[in-house]
Structure formats: structure tokens, C-alpha cells
Amino acid sequence: MGFLLVANFISIETKAQSTYQQVYNIFQAKCSGCHNTATYSGQLKLDGSPSAVYTSIVGHNPVNPAALAKGDKRISPGYPHRSFLMRKINIGLDADNDISQPQEGAVMPNSPNPPLSDYEKELIRQWILHGAPQTGLVVDTALINTYYTVGGINSVPNALAPPTSNGFQVHLGKIFVAPNSETEIFIKTDPKLADTTEVYQIDIAQSSQSHHFVIYKYYNGQAAAFPDGLRDTSQTSHGSADILAAFAPQTTTHVLPPTTAYQLQKTAVFDLNYHIVNSDPTKVLAAEVYFNMYTQPKGTAQKFMYSRFFPDLDIVLPPGDTTVVTQTATDSSETNMWEIWIMYTHTHKYGLDYDVYKRNPNGTMGPQVYEGFMDWTYNFNQGYYATGVEATEEHFTNPFLEINPYEGLIHQAKWYVSGPDTMYFGLTSQQEMMVMGFQYTYGPPIASVGMQKFDNTASDVKFYPNPFSENTTINVDNKALANNTELHLQIFDMLGNLVYSQQLNAKKERLHLTLSDGAYFYKVNDDKNTFTATGKIMVAK
Numbered sequence: 001m002g003f004l005l006v007a008n009f010i011s012i013e014t015k016a017q018s019t020y021q022q023v024y025n026i027f028q029a030k031c032s033g034c035h036n037t038a039t040y041s042g043q044l045k046l047d048g049s050p051s052a053v054y055t056s057i058v059g060h061n062p063v064n065p066a067a068l069a070k071g072d073k074r075i076s077p078g079y080p081h082r083s084f085l086m087r088k089i090n091i092g093l094d095a096d097n098d099i100s101q102p103q104e105g106a107v108m109p110n111s112p113n114p115p116l117s118d119y120e121k122e123l124i125r126q127w128i129l130h131g132a133p134q135t136g137l138v139v140d141t142a143l144i145n146t147y148y149t150v151g152g153i154n155s156v157p158n159a160l161a162p163p164t165s166n167g168f169q170v171h172l173g174k175i176f177v178a179p180n181s182e183t184e185i186f187i188k189t190d191p192k193l194a195d196t197t198e199v200y201q202i203d204i205a206q207s208s209q210s211h212h213f214v215i216y217k218y219y220n221g222q223a224a225a226f227p228d229g230l231r232d233t234s235q236t237s238h239g240s241a242d243i244l245a246a247f248a249p250q251t252t253t254h255v256l257p258p259t260t261a262y263q264l265q266k267t268a269v270f271d272l273n274y275h276i277v278n279s280d281p282t283k284v285l286a287a288e289v290y291f292n293m294y295t296q297p298k299g300t301a302q303k304f305m306y307s308r309f310f311p312d313l314d315i316v317l318p319p320g321d322t323t324v325v326t327q328t329a330t331d332s333s334e335t336n337m338w339e340i341w342i343m344y345t346h347t348h349k350y351g352l353d354y355d356v357y358k359r360n361p362n363g364t365m366g367p368q369v370y371e372g373f374m375d376w377t378y379n380f381n382q383g384y385y386a387t388g389v390e391a392t393e394e395h396f397t398n399p400f401l402e403i404n405p406y407e408g409l410i411h412q413a414k415w416y417v418s419g420p421d422t423m424y425f426g427l428t429s430q431q432e433m434m435v436m437g438f439q440y441t442y443g444p445p446i447a448s449v450g451m452q453k454f455d456n457t458a459s460d461v462k463f464y465p466n467p468f469s470e471n472t473t474i475n476v477d478n479k480a481l482a483n484n485t486e487l488h489l490q491i492f493d494m495l496g497n498l499v500y501s502q503q504l505n506a507k508k509e510r511l512h513l514t515l516s517d518g519a520y521f522y523k524v525n526d527d528k529n530t531f532t533a534t535g536k537i538m539v540a541k
Helices: 002-014 019-030 050-057 065-070 084-090 118-129 141-149
Strands: 152-154 167-177 181-189 197-206 210-218 241-247 253-255 260-264 270-278 284-297 306-311 322-329 336-346 351-359 365-371 401-403 409-416 435-445 461-464 471-476 487-492 498-504 508-512 518-526 532-539
Touching: 019 050, 019 118, 084 118, 118 141, 118 167, 141 167, 141 284, 167 181, 167 270, 181 210, 197 210, 197 241, 210 284, 241 306, 241 435, 270 284, 306 322, 336 351, 336 365, 365 409, 461 518, 461 532
Parallel strands: 152 284
Antiparallel strands: 167 284, 181 270, 197 253, 197 260, 197 284, 210 241, 210 270, 306 435, 322 409, 336 401, 336 435, 351 365, 351 409, 461 471, 471 508, 487 498, 487 518, 518 532
16 A cells, blocks of 8 residues: 555656656755856756756766766766766765765765755666656656655665676666566666676676576677667567576576686677566565676687577467477588587476477487476476576586587477466566577587588578678578479567568579668478478678
């Protein structure tokens, strides 16, 4: 009841005001006593019109030399820790975002001006996290007011950052989630690296209510297409970024094998994806995540670690029934063996099992390499599948699991839908999912690359070139198919949306595709559904 009363009160008070207008009102009431036309403290006037104040703070350099040297803006959209005004008013709200040196001056506001409440400071921080827009309601003021007046769940303690000589920390949050609900966000994050570097370990502290946390890395030139600040799942970076590392709630560290590392170019930009489920029926959850990246000079690692994932976007799971779906994971464009270090799988709440097998050269199922019933942390078979949670990763060391990408893997998931509705692939926990992924280095070259052929697989379908900008040739090379077989091509984006469809007039055909840069999945099947092949293409202009 307390949450509802506070929510109703706040919505009445603020529904006619944009979030920036509410921030502006706070600056007027609490900060313009010093920062006005007469005093011009810090060469900042906060007593002007809303538009004049906005122009003077958002994306504007501070005049304080120490803050300017750190790369701060007065307000840096999407980055509270790089917003000098936020750090000046923070005063303990975020333990790692206070003024850090005397040269940055005193905290704000100075006496006798009244101090900002935690609610007011949080409102400003949330406005910055959402990209500091000049218009629109982007912050749920009822949630943060309830959290600071009635109370709520604070998800994680502050995590100690590594020394700057050993790496860096990224802190995301707070992200407020209403009782008995969930949210999933993306946020573009530029670590502002001084040079190309290598990451040999990632430590993470996240909410126990987390569904997953994923660090994506944008493909070169793709980050600029996405706005600063928090985004919902209607603006995912799927197709414009690749997974660097993914973390289930129980995962606290990734220590890469000796002589390997993730490579980060100087221009690297992350896209952070955080999915949180608040199962508490009455309390607001304030979720946060800290991750530390431990770095070493470029040229230290002998091999770089990469990530791949293979989703099935077409799963259809009828209610009241057990469904088993089997898919292949191959890539005929590769020239070297995959040396797999970590393998992981993912379904949602109706999942019963998830197994992965080597795929034999003739396309049949080979030996099992991953068991969804296993607790890989303690290496024993639990006898059940941990539904709704990304399965703990299996690590392959001494040696890595070597896979020929032409032959690949077969992954198989099993569900029982006890609810009343048919389930399809989706991003929320109320939908279902089938994803198998792994992290790997490249091993020795594949023998006779381009000459091996297997039946009814993605290796039967080749796009050349791949990646491509607009023009490519598709070649369906399966001897079991007659030359006049009617074939159909479908191309999907990374969310499973159909973006292109075409009837193929021949087994080899030139295509002109006007697609945005990024990764896509293709599906080729014949008119009798006796042949189906899926795979991945890349568009890079």
C-alpha cells in the first residue's frame, strides 16, 4: 500500500513536467544562489531559462582544470561518473563518484543553500543515465521516491576498483525495478582507453536478482548509430556488436587461460545489457553492477579469445507438451579450428535439459560434450536442469575442446510448457529462448578448407564474399538436391525479425541486399522441407 500511495502522489506532482524540467527546478531551488548572473561562480549561471541552462551544462566543458583534465563534462549524457556537476552534488550517494581531489573544489551546494535530498540527487543521476534529454519523461520518479522514503532492496555493495595501472572499473546503476516485475536495458559505454590493450580477467559484482549481464563490444564504426543513455530492448545492438563476455548471477569472475586474452582496440566501445527480475511482491529493487577489467600491455597474449553464440529464433513450444529441438552450429567460412574454452547454454523457465554434442563428418550426432544437468562448478550431475537460469559454464582446459567448424556441434534443448500459451523465442522471462554459445581461440588451419562437403547443413550453403556490403553470391551445394529444386531464402536480424525473403531460381545466384551493417541469420529450405540450412552472414559497408 505504501508503494501505491507514494507512486500516486508523485505521478500527480510531476506528470505535467518533463524530467529535465524537474532537474532544472532543483538547480533553481538549491544551486542558483551561487551560480547566478550576479555571482557567476564557476562561470556557471543556473538562474537562466530552462533552455539556456540546458545549453550551458549538457555536453559543456567545466572550467575547473582538474575536472577538465579528467575528461569530465558538466553533464555527460549517459555517464554520471563523468559529469562534474553530479560529482559535486553526489556527497555519498554513490561511494565512487564523490569529488576525488581538493583541486576540484568544494561540494555543492554551499551553505547557506539547502542541501539536496537523496531523492533529488538520484533524480539527477537517473536523468543523466537516461541520456540527459531536454524533453520527455524518462525517469520513473515514483520508484525512486518510494525507494528513498519507504525503503527497498539495495542489490550489491560497492566493489573495489583495481589500481589504474592494472585495469579499470565500470559501474552501472542504480537501475530501479518495481515490485514483481522485470526490466532489461542496454547502455553504450566508452571506456576511453588510452591505447589498445589486452584483458586477462574480468571480475563482476551484480544483483542476485539478475537474469543476465552481457558485455557486448561494438563492431568498428557501429557505436555512433546508438544514442547515449539507457535504452530498452526495442533498441538492441544485436547485429552491430558481438559478445565479449556474458555472466549469469552466480558467476563472479572470468580468469582467462594463460597466454590468452580479450583484445580491446583503443577505440573499443561496449554495449552493456542488464536483465533484472524483481520477484519481491512489495519492495522496489535498486540493481547495480560493477565489473573490473584487468589489463596487460598489448602483445603479451599469444592468442585472443573470441565469442560465438547460436540461437534458434524459430522455436515453437505448444502448451501441455514436451518439445525437443535439435540444431547444428557450424561455420563454413572459418579457416581454422575452434579451440573452445567455455561453453554455455540458455533457456527460460520451461526448460528441462540442454545438451551439446560433437557433430560427426556425416552430420550425425557424435559424443556428448556438455550436459545441462551438470553443476560444472563442482563437476557433478545434479540430476536436474536449473531452469530459468543460464547454466553454469563448462570450462575445457588441458586441452581446450577442439572443433572443426565445418563439422561443428549439435545442440539439443528440451522443454515442458506447463502454462496455457504457446511459447516462442523472446527476450523476457515470460517468453522462451534457445541459445548455445562458447568462447574460443583459433587453433591450427582446417585441412582442405573449402573442399569438404557435408549433407543438409549450413556448410552446404555459402555466401561469397562474406562479409559483404551489398552484393554477394549464394551457392547451395548439396548433391542430393536436383538442379531445378525450388529453394527459398529468408534472412533474419538478431532479434528474429524477418528482414529479407526471396525465392531462389538456381542453386547459385547473385544477390543484391540493402541491409544495415551487422550480423544476420539466414535460413534456406526447399519446397518439400526435406532440406534446411541455417547460418550467419555479416554486412560491413
